[in-house]
Amino acid sequence: MNARTSEASLADAAARGIRIPPQPQVLLDLAQLMATDDYDARRVAAVIGRDPGLAAMIFKVVHSPALRGTRPPASLEQAIMRIGVGQTLNIARAVALSTSVGDANRRAYELFWRRSRELAELAALVADERVSVCNIFADQAYMAGMFLECGVPVLMQRFPDYCETLLLDERLDFPSLREEDQRFDVDHCSIGYLVARHWHLPEFVAQAILHHDVVPRDELGAVRSLVAILHLANHARLRAQRIHDYNWDRVGLEVLSELGLHPDDLNDYLADLQERGIGSPV
Structure with a gap:
C-alpha cells in the first residue's frame, strides 16, 4: 500500500x-520542536510535561527493563537524555495512542x-x-x-x-x-x-x-x-x-x-x- x-x-x-484518531496536540508540538533542530532534553521534557498524564506514563515505560539501562532514570529529562529524543518520540506516540482510541x-x-x-x-x-x-x-x-x-x-x-x-x-x-x-x-x-x-x-x-x-x-x-x-x-x-x-x-x-x-x-x-x-x- x-x-x-x-x-x-x-x-x-x-x-x-x-x-x-488524530494525533494529540502534544505530539504535534513535539514533532514541530524536533523539526527546528533547536532542542535538547530539557526542552523536549518541557513540551511533554504540558500533558502530566502522558509524562507520567512515558516515565513509567522508560523504567521497563529493556529501556532503562542499569539504573532507572530519576526524572523525565534524565530518561530522555538516556534513550534519546527520537526514541522518546516513539514512546510518546505509543503511550498517547492508548488514550486516543477508546x-x-x-x-x-x-x-x-x-x-x-x-x-x-x-x-x-x-x-x-x-x-x-x-x-x-x-x-x-x-x-x-x-x-x-x-x-x-x-x-x-x-x-x-x-x-x-x-x-x-x-x-x-x-x-x-x-x-x-x-x-x-x-x-x-x-x-x-x-x-x-x-x-x-x-x-x-x-x-x-x-x-x-x-x-x-x-x-x-x-x-x-x-x-x-x-x-x-x-x-x-x-x-x-x-x-x-x-x-x-x-x-x-x-x-x-x-x-x-x-x-x-x-x-x-x-x-x-x-x-x-x-x-x-x-
Missing part, C-alpha cells in the same frame, strides 16, 4: 464512518490496551536482546507492539459488537480477527496501517502492522525482522498465560530463523523473558 492508496483508503474509511470507562478497551502493553514490553525486550541480529531497537518494537492491533479498538468504536467477546472474560484472548473482519467486511490490519501512517510512524513499522499476520517473504529487512519480533513476543505472552498460540504453529520456525534462534533454545529463551518480570501470567 503506497501513499496514494492509503489516502484513498482513508477516504473510504471515513465514508464508512470509521474514524481514524473509552476509559469501557472494560473492553481497558483490557485491550493492557494486552497491548504486555506485548509491547515483551517486543521491546526481544528487540533489545536481538538488536545485533535484526537492527530493530527497543523503542521501535515497543511502539510497534502498541500499534499492532490498533485497528481493533478503532473498529470497536464504529461497530460496537466487533470483538464483543472481549467483554465476556478477561482470561479469553482475542477472538479470530480474520473471522471478525469477514463478519464486518473490514480489514483490521489495513485500518491499523492507516492509523500508523496518519500518526507519521516510520514506514517499516507501518508495513509491519499491515503484514503482521504472517512473516512476509516479499518484505525483507526491517519489516520482516520487526514482524518476527512481534510474533515471538506474542508467543511468549500467550505461553505465559497458558493459551495455545495457533499462529506459532504456522510461523514459528520462520520467526526463529529470522531472529537467529534455534528451536531447541526456545524454552530457555522464553523462561529467561519470564524471569525478567515480563509476560508473567495475569
Whole structure:
C-alpha cells in the first residue's frame, strides 16, 4: 500500500464512518520542536510535561527493563537524555495512542490496551536482546507492539459488537480477527496501517502492522525482522498465560530463523523473558 492508496483508503474509511484518531496536540508540538533542530532534553521534557498524564506514563515505560539501562532514570529529562529524543518520540506516540482510541470507562478497551502493553514490553525486550541480529531497537518494537492491533479498538468504536467477546472474560484472548473482519467486511490490519501512517510512524513499522499476520517473504529487512519480533513476543505472552498460540504453529520456525534462534533454545529463551518480570501470567 503506497501513499496514494492509503489516502484513498482513508477516504473510504471515513465514508464508512470509521474514524481514524488524530494525533494529540502534544505530539504535534513535539514533532514541530524536533523539526527546528533547536532542542535538547530539557526542552523536549518541557513540551511533554504540558500533558502530566502522558509524562507520567512515558516515565513509567522508560523504567521497563529493556529501556532503562542499569539504573532507572530519576526524572523525565534524565530518561530522555538516556534513550534519546527520537526514541522518546516513539514512546510518546505509543503511550498517547492508548488514550486516543477508546473509552476509559469501557472494560473492553481497558483490557485491550493492557494486552497491548504486555506485548509491547515483551517486543521491546526481544528487540533489545536481538538488536545485533535484526537492527530493530527497543523503542521501535515497543511502539510497534502498541500499534499492532490498533485497528481493533478503532473498529470497536464504529461497530460496537466487533470483538464483543472481549467483554465476556478477561482470561479469553482475542477472538479470530480474520473471522471478525469477514463478519464486518473490514480489514483490521489495513485500518491499523492507516492509523500508523496518519500518526507519521516510520514506514517499516507501518508495513509491519499491515503484514503482521504472517512473516512476509516479499518484505525483507526491517519489516520482516520487526514482524518476527512481534510474533515471538506474542508467543511468549500467550505461553505465559497458558493459551495455545495457533499462529506459532504456522510461523514459528520462520520467526526463529529470522531472529537467529534455534528451536531447541526456545524454552530457555522464553523462561529467561519470564524471569525478567515480563509476560508473567495475569
